[in-house]
Ligand SMILES: NC(=O)c1ccc[n+]([C@@H]2O[C@H](COP(=O)([O-])OP(=O)(O)OC[C@H]3O[C@@H](n4cnc5c(N)ncnc54)[C@H](O)[C@@H]3O)[C@@H](O)[C@H]2O)c1
Ligand SMILES: O=C(O)C(=O)C[C@@H](O)[C@H](O)[C@H](O)COP(=O)(O)O
């Protein structure tokens with residue numbers, strides 16, 4: 196097992212990464228509150244791993260309530276916050292309870308937000324079961340739900356008390372969902388870890404083959420990169436925005452297509468390719484660097500073209516992106532592989548050209 200530390204003073208917490216650790220009560224005990232536990236999961240994960248987690252919590256003599264959501268992005272909704280909090284209240288759960296997210300980023304985000312708002316805040320433990328959740332969503336405390344008018348528009352910064360990533364759970368993760376997590380992995384290489392990007396270029400076959408050593412390195416490197424950034428800028432006052440590379444475009448793609456047609460990582464992959472193109476159009480990076488970025492995204496099998504929608508539809512969602520300032524859309528762009536910058540100085544014509552260049556043929 197490999198453990199990392201997210202250094203947030205009194206709210207610091209561990210990230211445990213390893214095989215079979217779902218069965219280790221010693222990892223859960225320090226993060227649990229004194230009261231009962233509510234496991235929040237989804238319909239794909241429950242039959243696979245719920246009993247294992249129940250068994251571990253029973254060893255700690257915990258009463259456990261289970262809330263199972265429908266799998267998929269559409270479940271990241273305010274209606275489900277109502278459902279979750281209603282179930283907790285009906286069960287008589289108080290401030291001494293702990294919410295345990297067992298699943299991917301959808302379960303992790305909605306559980307974290309439920310923990311943030313239920314009785315003004317209860318403990319939360321993240322138990323990620325997708326690659327994307329292990330390398331990104333379970334760490335850093337961004338929680339929330341989607342709104343029809345924008346992605347992640349309702350939420351809170353609320354840190355878990357522990358992240359327990361049992362890599363055995365990836366054995367059942369379908370290939371499409373596995374690849375989706377690789378967009379966020381490549382993101383770390385691009386924003387501040389050139390050496391990791393080069394390593395990914397040389398080892399992508401081993402990663403796609405889910406070779407244990409390669410997978411361990413990917414998860415550990417990603418979590419360390421994210422933990423370092425979050426420790427320096429928890430509430431996204433500046434630095435942390437670089438973790439949003441590809442997301443101004445990516446979130447617009449998710450919202451325009453109605454949440455769920457594209458997995459988050461698929462939309463982010465397209466967004467990264469677009470951000471690289473925009474960076475080159477603005478002479479921030481060389482064409483050779485753009486080509487390396489495009490080639491690595493392609494090597495994962497992730498999509499590189501946005502679905503055919505009117506450009507105005509995408510722009511409407513980009514305008515409400517949470518990074519926008521003074522009415523200007525802001526992007527995370529690249530100054531090179533391993534270096535990112537946030538900027539609102541992007542000519543609208545360049546944005547439109549990039550959207551046209553990386554869109555399926557209609558509406559281009
Ligand atoms: N809070 C953050 O910092 C952050 C970071 C990145 C992404 N996100 C959010 O995370 C979400 C995407 O997360 P995701 O990609 O994990 O999607 P997801 O949670 O929808 O999981 C993908 C699919 O895999 C299934 N699944 C999960 N674990 C499985 C397993 N071990 N075996 C078999 N099937 C399994 C799920 O049921 C689902 O059908 C988006 O809503 C995105 O906005 C949040
Ligand atoms: O943790 C962060 O900060 C990120 O930006 C990580 C992203 O991968 C993630 O998708 C996050 O939810 C996007 O944040 P948002 O503020 O744009 O909703």
Ligand SMILES: [Zn+2]
Nearest residue numbers: 379442459463
């Ligand atoms: Zn993301």
